[in-house]
Amino acid sequence: MAHARRNRRGASRRAQRNRYGFRSVGTRATLPIMTLVFDDARTAPAYFEFLKPQVRQHVVLRIVTAPTGGASPRKVVERASHLQRELRRDQAANERNRDSTWALFDMEHTPHQRDQANEAIKLAEKKSISVAISDPCFEVWTLLHLDDTGRGFDNCDQVRARIAKLWSNEFGQPFDSKANADYSLILPRRNDAARRARRHWERQDPSRTEVFRIIEEVERHVGVGGASNDVTSTRSGGKPAGSKKTNN
Numbered sequence: 720m721a722h723a724r725r726n727r728r729g730a731s732r733r734a735q736r737n738r739y740g741f742r743s744v745g746t747r748a749t750l751p752i753m754t755l756v757f758d759d760a761r762t763a764p765a766y767f768e769f770l771k772p773q774v775r776q777h778v779v780l781r782i783v784t785a786p787t788g789g790a791s792p793r794k795v796v797e798r799a800s801h802l803q804r805e806l807r808r809d810q811a812a813n814e815r816n817r818d819s820t821w822a823l824f825d826m827e828h829t830p831h832q833r834d835q836a837n838e839a840i841k842l843a844e845k846k847s848i849s850v851a852i853s854d855p856c857f858e859v860w861t862l863l864h865l866d867d868t869g870r871g872f873d874n875c876d877q878v879r880a881r882i883a884k885l886w887s888n889e890f891g892q893p894f895d896s897k898a899n900a901d902y903s904l905i906l907p908r909r910n911d912a913a914r915r916a917r918r919h920w921e922r923q924d925p926s927r928t929e930v931f932r933i934i935e936e937v938e939r940h941v942g943v944g945g946a947s948n949d950v951t952s953t954r955s956g957g958k959p960a961g962s963k964k965t966n967n
């Protein structure tokens with residue numbers, strides 16, 4: 720009976736992992752692991768699916784997608800915390816120091832959504848989970864590969880429309896925001912995008928994203944770049960994450 724219960728618990732954990740897009744790491748080897756937990760199932764994870772094979776000799780990107788329909792910021796942080804504990808159970812201290820777990824979610828635009836995101840940021844700090852928020856949405860990160868802007872957008876549809884125009888002009892093809900875009904076209908620009916994103920974040924511009932922090936960490940593992948990943952400098956001395964600047 721006890722054996723049957725253990726089997727059921729194991730099956731339940733495996734089902735939960737699969738439901739949330741868990742990708743197991745086949746061989747630990749000597750590579751650091753960056754676990755990226757997303758608030759959506761397709762769009763944002765697709766970018767990192769393109770990046771993963773380019774850096775796989777230096778770092779393992781473990782991509783954890785949300786269930787269909789997305790996940791709240793709090794759920795993303797809770798899932799990240801669970802995965803971090805799970806990964807650390809069998810790790811030596813030096814492995815824990817080089818691995819990282821990230822929660823990626825959007826601020827969106829309604830007051831309720833922004834309150835939820837800010838509460839999730841506080842929870843992540845308590846649980847020692849790194850956070851990369853995007854304001855208003857992840858597509859700001861995509862846009863920074865094409866345009867150096869921190870201008871305000873009322874919603875994510877406006878960000879996508881701007882991307883679609885620039886994408887079509889530059890690559891001669893439509894931008895499919897539903898996880899089918901060919902992100903390999905813009906990946907060579909990721910370090911430029913990271914420098915732009917850091918500048919707009921530190922200036923507290925109306926649209927901004929912290930995804931640059933993940934790219935900086937990836938590039939340190941790869942052995943190029945070398946930009947600082949100072950968490951304090953990205954969030955200190957400014958307004959709360961949910962606040963907006965009025966000037967562009």
